[in-house]
Amino acid sequence: MQSNERMPSWASALIGLVSGAAAVAVSLLVAGLVNPVAFPVVAVGNSVVDLTPAPLKEWAIRTFGENDKTVLLAGILLVMAAIAVALGRAAVRDLRYGMAGLAAFGLIGVVAVLTRPGAGPVDVVPTLVGVGTAMLVLWWLVRRALVPDDASAGSYAGVSGGTGGDTYVVGAAGAVHDTGQGDQGEVSPDTGPERLRLVSPGSSSEAGERPDPRVPSVMRAGNDLRAFDRRGLLTGAVGGVALAGVAGLAGRAFSGRAEVNAARSGIALPLPAKPLPALPAGTDLKIRGLSSFVTPNNDFYRVDTTLSVPQVDPRDWTLTIHGMVDRPVELTFADLMKRAVVEADVTLCCVSNEVGGPYIGNARWLGVSLAAVLRDAGVRKDADMLLSTSADGWTAGTPVDVVMDGRDALLAFGMNGEALPVDHGFPVRQVVPGLYGYVSATKWVTDIKVTRFDEDEAYWTPRGWSAKGPIKTQSRIDLPRDGASVPAGKTVVAGVAWAQHKGVDAVEVRVDQGEWRQARLAEAPTADTWRQWVLDDWDATPGEHTIEVRATDTTGYTQTAERAPVAPDGATGWHTIRVRVG
Ligand SMILES: Nc1nc2c(c(=O)[nH]1)N[C@H]1C(S)=C(S)[C@@H](COP(=O)(O)O)O[C@H]1N2
Numbered sequence: 001m002q003s004n005e006r007m008p009s010w011a012s013a014l015i016g017l018v019s020g021a022a023a024v025a026v027s028l029l030v031a032g033l034v035n036p037v038a039f040p041v042v043a044v045g046n047s048v049v050d051l052t053p054a055p056l057k058e059w060a061i062r063t064f065g066e067n068d069k070t071v072l073l074a075g076i077l078l079v080m081a082a083i084a085v086a087l088g089r090a091a092v093r094d095l096r097y098g099m100a101g102l103a104a105f106g107l108i109g110v111v112a113v114l115t116r117p118g119a120g121p122v123d124v125v126p127t128l129v130g131v132g133t134a135m136l137v138l139w140w141l142v143r144r145a146l147v148p149d150d151a152s153a154g155s156y157a158g159v160s161g162g163t164g165g166d167t168y169v170v171g172a173a174g175a176v177h178d179t180g181q182g183d184q185g186e187v188s189p190d191t192g193p194e195r196l197r198l199v200s201p202g203s204s205s206e207a208g209e210r211p212d213p214r215v216p217s218v219m220r221a222g223n224d225l226r227a228f229d230r231r232g233l234l235t236g237a238v239g240g241v242a243l244a245g246v247a248g249l250a251g252r253a254f255s256g257r258a259e260v261n262a263a264r265s266g267i268a269l270p271l272p273a274k275p276l277p278a279l280p281a282g283t284d285l286k287i288r289g290l291s292s293f294v295t296p297n298n299d300f301y302r303v304d305t306t307l308s309v310p311q312v313d314p315r316d317w318t319l320t321i322h323g324m325v326d327r328p329v330e331l332t333f334a335d336l337m338k339r340a341v342v343e344a345d346v347t348l349c350c351v352s353n354e355v356g357g358p359y360i361g362n363a364r365w366l367g368v369s370l371a372a373v374l375r376d377a378g379v380r381k382d383a384d385m386l387l388s389t390s391a392d393g394w395t396a397g398t399p400v401d402v403v404m405d406g407r408d409a410l411l412a413f414g415m416n417g418e419a420l421p422v423d424h425g426f427p428v429r430q431v432v433p434g435l436y437g438y439v440s441a442t443k444w445v446t447d448i449k450v451t452r453f454d455e456d457e458a459y460w461t462p463r464g465w466s467a468k469g470p471i472k473t474q475s476r477i478d479l480p481r482d483g484a485s486v487p488a489g490k491t492v493v494a495g496v497a498w499a500q501h502k503g504v505d506a507v508e509v510r511v512d513q514g515e516w517r518q519a520r521l522a523e524a525p526t527a528d529t530w531r532q533w534v535l536d537d538w539d540a541t542p543g544e545h546t547i548e549v550r551a552t553d554t555t556g557y558t559q560t561a562e563r564a565p566v567a568p569d570g571a572t573g574w575h576t577i578r579v580r581v582g
């Protein structure tokens with residue numbers, strides 16, 4: 001008898017959606033007060049990211065690039081909206097179903113929040129308050145939308161069989177327990193299954209209006225006659241949306257973004273002990289379409305697993321160095337700034353960068369020597385791994401010997417003359433020349449455990465990536481663009497090549513698998529950066545042409561032609577483009 005519910009489907013959907021929106025917004029607000037990472041939508045999203053099989057994740061990165069997180073969040077919100085609609089339907093049928101569904105949904109949120117790294121018991125509060133809000137709003141909206149039928153006294157129609165035409169029957173038994181709602185009159189008595197009444201579609205309180213044939217107007221539960229009150233629902237929904245809007249805006253404000261941005265802009269970067277000389281003339285060939293030697297912070301690629309960028313206030317930040325050390329160390333941001341400051345040009349590169357891909361960038365970093373900090377702590381001889389952890393629980397495993405071998409491994413707080421951008425790890429990240437980011441470049445770093453590769457595993461290792469990740473010698477053609485049409489005649493071919501901490505020794509280019517020709521190399525300040533290259537004198541003849549590039553590093557190794565995928569330890573192969581000349 002409860003199966004023939006007939007509140008219009010938009011109405012039950014609206015009830016579900018408004019309840020859901022209120023829950024999301026209120027939990028965002030509470031998370032802003034308690035802990036921004038405890039926002040259940042983000043916690044669920046982060047859990048989805050962590051549980052996604054590596055091939056699917058790679059596909060997402062390939063397909064959506066840096067929009068992958070937006071796509072994931074949009075997907076999660078869509079799924080939540082669908083669930084909210086279903087819960088709205090269920091609640092109209094029987095409020096208990098709606099409540100049970102919300103409770104189950106809340107349980108997922110609680111589990112997601114509690115399984116995030118570093119989660120504490122208070123982190124469940126945003127989820128619980130959010131679910132509580134959804135329950136209240138759901139109950140309240142159902143109550144407003146379904147009113148006792150005797151509010152419509154007088155507009156009686158002897159219509160039977162509520163499923164046809166414009167008269168509907170709803171199974172509201174149990175949906176509304178308290179029906180004595182102010183101007184809407186008394187609880188209707190048991191009206192019996194045969195009776196149906198028409199009420200005005202806009203409002204049950206305006207008896208006598210002509211029924212709108214498009215709007216189902218009367219609902220009946222087995223023993224409880226309910227009328228759909230459209231105006232009651234719509235005004236309630238407006239209230240719910242307003243609540244969600246206010247809570248959402250306040251939540252955003254509280255989530256710490258504003259504070260951290262203010263703290264960041266207030267930072268006066270210390271001067272390096274020995275400032276780097278200006279870049280040699282000829283480091284940047286300044287060719288239009290060729291990647292600039294220094295990648296502006298705004299153009300710098302971003303790769304990480306986080307859905308909501310950790311907002312770490314430098315005044316609260318500490319870095320703990322512990323594990324296989326003689327003297328565990330805890331550093332504050334002020335401690336860090338008091339140490340000898342080092343400046344270094346380092347090209348960062350992602351292991352997920354396909355041949356010819358965009359996940360590489362070069363910056364002038366400012367920070368302190370990671371090796372010096374580790375020497376203060378006293379690294380034990382048998383330790384071979386630094387397990388660094390970020391504020392959001394991500395980890396990287398870096399070989400101790402690489403960090404200690406004299407290269408500019410940094411705890412960096414400056415990037416291209418400004419404080420580290422929040423997206424790139426503010427207040428402090430690691431930068432290690434020569435290693436892919438996933439094994440070295442921990443952003444928002446807060447903890448370094450000195451340990452062993454045979455005792456600990458970092459984030460990507462059990463997900464199909466190699467435990468160690470030295471950067472492979474690579475090169476890329478920036479100009480002309482793959483697939484471009486260019487006029488015949490002298491054509492500039494240019495790009496970048498990299499072999500961090502070894503240095504690029506030569507770059508060769510060939511057209512249509514002809515002879516390899518030496519490209520002219522730009523200057524590079526050290527072996528830790530990429531190097532621009534250019535071939536000035538290609539005389540392009542009309543037709544389709546293939547252009548290939550390969551680099552040789554200072555160890556004498558020339559890039560292999562053999563194509564390898566990005567997993568488990570970086571792509572190989574020659575970047576090859578096709579152009580049409582004519
Ligand atoms: N906290 C944290 N740090 C991280 C990551 C991450 O997912 N979380 N990703 C790493 C990877 S895979 C790369 S390639 C670099 C990218 O740094 P960028 O985003 O500043 O370019 O950051 C590294 N540091």
Ligand SMILES: [Mo]
Pocket residue numbers: 303349350351352436437438
């Ligand atoms: Mo990466």
